[in-house]
Amino acid sequence: MNIIKKFMESGSKQDLVSIPAGQLFLIRSRQSPKSSSECLYNDATLAIRESGRYAYELVVRKFIEEELTSPFSGDNDDDDDELSVLSGQSKEDEWVFKLDATLHLHKQWNSSGDLTIAWRNTKGDKGEKFKFVVNSEISFGDIEQFLQYVYRCEYETKYQRPCNSASEQDLKQFDFSYLATDDATILFSDDDDVGDDDEVELREPEFLTSRFTNLSLKSSTRNSSDEEGADDLDDLESFVDALDEVSELVEEMPSPPTNGPHGIKRYVQYGDLFVYDPIVGEYAPQESGVKVAIIKLSEYEYRLYIEGKELMLETEFSVNMYPILDPNTGTFTFNYSYETVLLSYLIKFKTSALFNHFRVHWTIALWESLNRQPWSNLSEVQQQFVLNAAIQESENSPKFIQEDRYREDFYETLSENKPNTELDEDAYESETDSGRSVTASSFNDIDDYDEDKLEREYRESTSLSGNKSLTIGFRNDRSYVVRGNKIGVFKTNPDEDLEFVTSINNVSNLDGEILFPEKTMLYTEDRAMIIQDEKEKDKLYKMDLERGKIVDEWSANKQNIMNYAPVKKFDQLTNEQTFLGISTDSIFRMDPRISGKNKLVTADAKQYHTNNKFCSISSTESGLVAVGSEKGEIRLYNKINSRACTLIPALGQPIKHLCASADGKWLLATCQSNLLLIDTEIKTGNNAGILGYNKGFSRDNMPNMYVLRLEPATAMYMQQQSGQPINFTKATFNVSLNAKEHTISTSTGPFAMVWNLKDILSGKKTPYIVRKYDSNIMEEGFTFGSDKNIVVALKDDVSMAKKRSFRAPSKKLLVQSSSKKPKDNNTSHKK
Numbered sequence: 001m002n003i004i005k006k007f008m009e010s011g012s013k014q015d016l017v018s019i020p021a022g023q024l025f026l027i028r029s030r031q032s033p034k035s036s037s038e039c040l041y042n043d044a045t046l047a048i049r050e051s052g053r054y055a056y057e058l059v060v061r062k063f064i065e066e067e068l069t070s071p072f073s074g075d076n077d078d079d080d081d082e083l084s085v086l087s088g089q090s091k092e093d094e095w096v097f098k099l100d101a102t103l104h105l106h107k108q109w110n111s112s113g114d115l116t117i118a119w120r121n122t123k124g125d126k127g128e129k130f131k132f133v134v135n136s137e138i139s140f141g142d143i144e145q146f147l148q149y150v151y152r153c154e155y156e157t158k159y160q161r162p163c164n165s166a167s168e169q170d171l172k173q174f175d176f177s178y179l180a181t182d183d184a185t186i187l188f189s190d191d192d193d194v195g196d197d198d199e200v201e202l203r204e205p206e207f208l209t210s211r212f213t214n215l216s217l218k219s220s221t222r223n224s225s226d227e228e229g230a231d232d233l234d235d236l237e238s239f240v241d242a243l244d245e246v247s248e249l250v251e252e253m254p255s256p257p258t259n260g261p262h263g264i265k266r267y268v269q270y271g272d273l274f275v276y277d278p279i280v281g282e283y284a285p286q287e288s289g290v291k292v293a294i295i296k297l298s299e300y301e302y303r304l305y306i307e308g309k310e311l312m313l314e315t316e317f318s319v320n321m322y323p324i325l326d327p328n329t330g331t332f333t334f335n336y337s338y339e340t341v342l343l344s345y346l347i348k349f350k351t352s353a354l355f356n357h358f359r360v361h362w363t364i365a366l367w368e369s370l371n372r373q374p375w376s377n378l379s380e381v382q383q384q385f386v387l388n389a390a391i392q393e394s395e396n397s398p399k400f401i402q403e404d405r406y407r408e409d410f411y412e413t414l415s416e417n418k419p420n421t422e423l424d425e426d427a428y429e430s431e432t433d434s435g436r437s438v439t440a441s442s443f444n445d446i447d448d449y450d451e452d453k454l455e456r457e458y459r460e461s462t463s464l465s466g467n468k469s470l471t472i473g474f475r476n477d478r479s480y481v482v483r484g485n486k487i488g489v490f491k492t493n494p495d496e497d498l499e500f501v502t503s504i505n506n507v508s509n510l511d512g513e514i515l516f517p518e519k520t521m522l523y524t525e526d527r528a529m530i531i532q533d534e535k536e537k538d539k540l541y542k543m544d545l546e547r548g549k550i551v552d553e554w555s556a557n558k559q560n561i562m563n564y565a566p567v568k569k570f571d572q573l574t575n576e577q578t579f580l581g582i583s584t585d586s587i588f589r590m591d592p593r594i595s596g597k598n599k600l601v602t603a604d605a606k607q608y609h610t611n612n613k614f615c616s617i618s619s620t621e622s623g624l625v626a627v628g629s630e631k632g633e634i635r636l637y638n639k640i641n642s643r644a645c646t647l648i649p650a651l652g653q654p655i656k657h658l659c660a661s662a663d664g665k666w667l668l669a670t671c672q673s674n675l676l677l678i679d680t681e682i683k684t685g686n687n688a689g690i691l692g693y694n695k696g697f698s699r700d701n702m703p704n705m706y707v708l709r710l711e712p713a714t715a716m717y718m719q720q721q722s723g724q725p726i727n728f729t730k731a732t733f734n735v736s737l738n739a740k741e742h743t744i745s746t747s748t749g750p751f752a753m754v755w756n757l758k759d760i761l762s763g764k765k766t767p768y769i770v771r772k773y774d775s776n777i778m779e780e781g782f783t784f785g786s787d788k789n790i791v792v793a794l795k796d797d798v799s800m801a802k803k804r805s806f807r808a809p810s811k812k813l814l815v816q817s818s819s820k821k822p823k824d825n826n827t828s829h830k831k
Contacts, residue, residue, distance in 0.1 A: 015059070017149045018047035019117070019142070021135035024060050024095070026121070028128050040095070046117060046132045048099060048149055054160045056153040058103065058119070060132065061094040095130075100157045102381070105150055106176040107143065115143060120380065151175065160684060172352065257291045259312060260305040267294040267361040269354050271332075273306060276344035276713050278811060283333075283346045287311055292347055294361050300372050302365040304334075306347075313345075317369040319653060319673040320725045322715040325362070325391045330355040332362070333712045335719075342720055344712040363390040370652030371632070382649040385702045389651055469518060470779035470793040474573050474735070475526040477784075479791050481798055482517050490798055496789060498800040504548040507531070509541060515550070521564060522572045523579070530564065530579070537561060540581075542592065556590060556600040559583045564590075565617045565625075569662055570737065580625065580640065582614040587627055587640045604641050618658035618667070624693035626667055628655025634669060636680060636693040646692035648678065648703065657730035661741045664691050666757075668744060670731045675708035675746065677760060706760055714766070717814040722749030722776070729779050731755075734787035743787040743803075747777040751814070752792055754806050769806035770813060773797075 024041040041062040051057045097103060103119040110116050114133050121128035134143060151171040152163040163171075254270050271292045274283035290308035297303060304321075306313040315321065315336050324333040332347045332355075349355040364375045367386055378386065465484030472479050478501070481488040487504040507515045517531040529543045531550075537560035542552040564581040566572060567589065571579070578591045578601070588605035616628035625637040632650025653671035660667050669676040680692040680703055687695040692703055710718070715726055726748050733741035744755040750773045759767030773794055780792040790801045807813050 015047040015049045016056075016153075017146055018045050019132070019134060019138060019146055020045045021138060022046060022117075023133045024062075025131045025133065026128070027118075027131055044132070046146075048146075048153060051098075054156045056099040056157060058097040058099045058105070058150075059094055060130075099150070099153050101154050101174055104176040104380075105147075107147060108177070115140070117143075117146075122380070126376070126380070147175075158684075177353070254291050257293050257305060257307040259307060260293065260314060261295050261297055261303050263295040263297040263303070265293055266296050266302075266365065267358060268292070269349070269358065271347040271349050271354075271358075273308065273311070274346040274348065276346070276716065278713075278717075281713075281811065283344075286345075290347075292358065294358075294365055296365070300368050302369050304362075306345075317366050319370070322673060322710060322712045322726065323362070323366070324709060324712060325355075325359050327352070327355065327359075327391050332358060335712050335716050337719075342716050344716045359390060360387060363387050366390075367652055371650060378649065381702065385649055385705075386651060388702075389705050389707055466795040467778050467793045467798065469520060470781060470791060470798075471520045471522060471529070472781050472783060472791055473522055473526045474570070474784045478526065479798070480520060480522075480529070481793050482520060485514050485516050487517065487520075488798070490791075492783065492789070492800065496800065498791065498798060504543075504545075507543070507550065509533075509550055510553055515541065519563060521566070521579070524572070524575050524577070526572060532561065540564070540590075552592065553597060554590065554592060554599045555597045556581055556583070556588060557598050559586070562615050563617050565619050567619060568623045569619050569621045569660065573737075580617060580619065582617050582627060584613050584615075585609075585611045587614065587617070587625070587637070589640065606637075606641050606643070616655050616658045616669075618660045620660045620664035620693075621662040622664065624660070624664045624691065626658050626660055626693075628658050628669060630654040632671070634658070634667070634678070636667075636691075638694045645694060645696050646680070646703070648705075651676070651707070656728075659730075659732045661733060663740070664693055666733070666741060668731055668733060670728050670746065672728065673709070673726045675728060675731050675744070675755070677706040677708060677744075677757075679704040679706075708755060708760065708767075710768075711766055711809070714809045714814065717809075717811060718749060718751055721772075721815060722751075724749060729777060732781050734782045736785045738785070743782070745780055745782055745787075745790055747780050747792075749776050750774065750794075752777055752780050752790065752801065752806070754787075754790070754803055766809060768809070769803075770809045771801060771806045772813065772816065 022044055023039060024044050026038045026040055028036050028038070041060065044060050044062045047059045047061065049057050049059055097119070099105075102122050105117065105119040108116050108118055110131070110133065114136070115138075117132040117134065119130055121130060148171075151174040152166065154174040155163045155166050155171060254268055256265050256268055269292055270289050272288045273286045273290045275286045276282075277284040287308040287310055290306050290311065293305045293307070295303045295305055302317045304315050304317065313336065315334075321334040321336070325331075326333070330349045330352055332349075334345055336343050336345055349358060363386060368375055375383065467488075468482040468484075470479065470481055477491055479490045479498075481490065485505075485507050487507065489501040489503065491499050491501050493499045507517055509515055515531070515533040516535070518534045519532045521530045522528075523530050523542070527545055529545055531541050531543055533539065533541070538555055538558055540554045540556075540561060541550045542554070543549065544551045560583055561581050562583055564579055567576065567578055567580055577593055578589055581588055581590050581600075586605060586607045589601045590599040591601050592599050594601070612633070613630035614627050615630050618626045625640055627635045627637070627644075629635075629650075632653055632655060634648040634655060635644035636646040636648070637644050651671075653673065655669050655671065655676075657670040658667065659670075665679065665681050667676075667678040667680055669678065682688055682690050682692060682695060682697060682701060683704075684701055685698055687698075697703055710726060719725060729747045731744055731746035734743045734745075735741075742757045744757065746753050746755070752771045752773065753768050755768045756764075773792070775794045775796065778793045778795060780790055783789045783791060788803050790803060792799050792801055
């Protein structure tokens with residue numbers, strides 16, 4: 001008997017493949033007042049058919065002789081309401097669903113031991129799904145080949161191209177078998193720990209394998225059907241028989257750890273443990289076959305627990321672990337600290353299925369611990385977005401770059417940044433800076449002329465304050481460094497040396513009261529600066545830089561102003577008077593030409609009813625706006641007085657700073673332990689080529705996001721040297737009117753860093769170069785119009801660094817002392 005038929009005639013459309021016998025059930029969520037499971041068809045077929053070019057449908061069709069009345073036929077008014085939100089379109093004898101990745105179609109086993117094909121009800125109540133219980137006569141091999149067809153169809157739907165060239169890894173992204181769920185309780189939970197709050201939307205797939213041992217699975221059930229269907233299946237790739245996979249999972253099933261914290265075991269599996277050896281610079285084997293467990297202690301508190309024969313390790317969930325999930329190698333890397341010891345570990349899982357199970361549970365637990373809310377609060381689309389952001393999809397990057405059609409000359413090669421291993425230390429130090437750092441020691445040597453006395457007085461009068469922030473001019477080649485209640489002014493001379501110009505002393509408001517400036521923004525052709533006092537969030541001040549005095553005071557209807565930005569990215573090059581501002585729950589435009597102190601433009605304001613905790617804002621050259629929040633959410637607007645077109649879900653860390661590329665395609669977000677590089681261009685569908693600022697992304701076409709993390713070993717060295725966690729300063733693109741963005745600058749502790757956009761998109765393991773300083777960096781940034789020179793503000797120093805002085809991260813670079821200065825650093829400068 002040929003169980004799976006291809007190209008079966010069914011009216012005007014053809015079935016590509018089908019499973020001819022089974023039952024269809026609707027499984028409702030636990031919150032539904034109706035029964036949890038309802039049979040729709042007692043005898044049905046499950047098929048895939050083509051609905052257009054690179055478009056397919058999943059069809060459940062009942063036999064004509066089936067007389068069971070569907071509960072969705074309209075007999076019940078409540079069912080009519082429910083029918084209106086179902087993703088499938090029901091006819092009298094069939095259900096039809098658009099076949100794509102949003103269905104999360106996968107196989108699983110029900111409590112009776114029946115193999116089931118399950119998929120989401122994408123438009124029904126949360127937690128609803130359909131299950132097609134496969135007839136016991138159907139072989140596992142046929143079911144696997146049906147799933148292969150599903151993966152290929154979903155691949156073609158997503159990428160709008162044939163699946164002939166798709167690799168096995170390409171198709172794995174559509175394998176949602178790790179989402180397999182069951183109504184059973186958690187196998188390894190202690191009875192006294194299990195309560196109403198312990199249920200999770202996504203249950204532990206590995207726990208379900210315990211049911212497999214109760215099934216009687218015999219290979220003889222496959223023989224006859226496999227032989228009859230051999231001719232029809234000769235064009236399919238070979239597959240691993242489901243029975244063998246089940247046996248492997250059962251064999252790999254570990255018992256719960258005997259020690260460790262008391263709580264609910266959300267995940268338990270075997271893995272091989274490696275530890276980073278700093279001498280050889282590699283991860284060395286420590287113990288194989290350790291038990292890896294994720295344990296829930298309380299509502300939002302989790303522990304990672306590792307138990308071996310010779311080792312027990314426990315750590316709380318935190319971004320300071322610097323976790324890296326690598327699907328290409330099936331490994332999880334993290335850092336572990338105990339008292340003064342800091343180590344980097346790597347766990348390697350035996351199969352991709354085990355790795356995917358861990359990835360899901362790790363991501364959910366980390367998200368809940370960071371956001372302090374249940375995972376179920378996210379929509380299913382948002383859940384999938386967060387899960388995808390947790391891993392590095394480097395294998396897709398080459399295709400991504402090709403689609404973007406970037407010119408090679410768009411990027412500057414990093415050949416000049418590659419370290420020469422034979423370069424001696426003296427040669428390296430002599431090229432480190434082209435100019436002189438403005439340091440405490442160099443100030444004391446300046447007595448040659450009266451102008452330099454200002455520089456010394458500026459340093460001495462603020463010695464206890466230290467530098468706080470850096471603002472780099474666009475038009476007048478000036479850099480402004482806030483230091484206490486003073487602002488130091490620096491410029492670049494023809495030799496590309498940084499040179500002290502003057503200081504604006506004792507910054508005070510219109511009443512003569514001393515201010516301590518923060519969040520400085522240049523304004524009106526760099527002739528003025530908007531500042532805010534660190535203690536008065538409800539006021540802004542305009543400083544005339546030519547006079548060095550505050551000349552105006554503004555407010556935004558007496559609400560606290562959390563941040564502000566130009567209406568358009570390059571407005572500071574013009575005489576534009578208006579600018580943007582945000583409070584914790586609103587976004588607005590301010591116009592200083594309005595009479596009175598309240599400068600808020602009522603017609604250009606968006607007030608939210610809830611406190612979204614807005615904290616960062618950025619704009620593009622055309623005036624598109626991005627707003628970030630302490631919750632970690634990012635909203636994209638084309639008009640600030642209307643709702644956002646796109647809401648990018650939070651990953652768990654606040655958005656400290658936003659920087660948009662001039663054309664709006666790229667958005668760079670700074671978080672504490674990582675950077676987010678977001679491609680805002682819609683790739684497919686009717687809105688392909690349009691930015692997410694102007695149109696919302698569809699459910700199956702979320703923006704591409706690159707989570708930029710340090711390698712755990714690099715983070716380990718940096719933390720050892722600085723004595724503090726990774727904490728990035730605001731990251732910015734290089735800025736120019738005549739060239740697109742291709743580099744990113746940021747810093748953490750005493751380490752300045754430059755990231756190359758081309759290397760990020762190509763999936764390079766370490767797409768950044770580093771330079772170490774003697775003290776912590778407060779802020780840094782490229783000079784306007786170039787990415788070769790970087791202004792760096794340390795606590796007591798301000799210097800100009802050449803990008804060629806940065807090096808690829810290495811142990812020697814990260815741990816060496818930077819006390820040795822270039823020879824010209826201690827010489828007096830002449831104006």
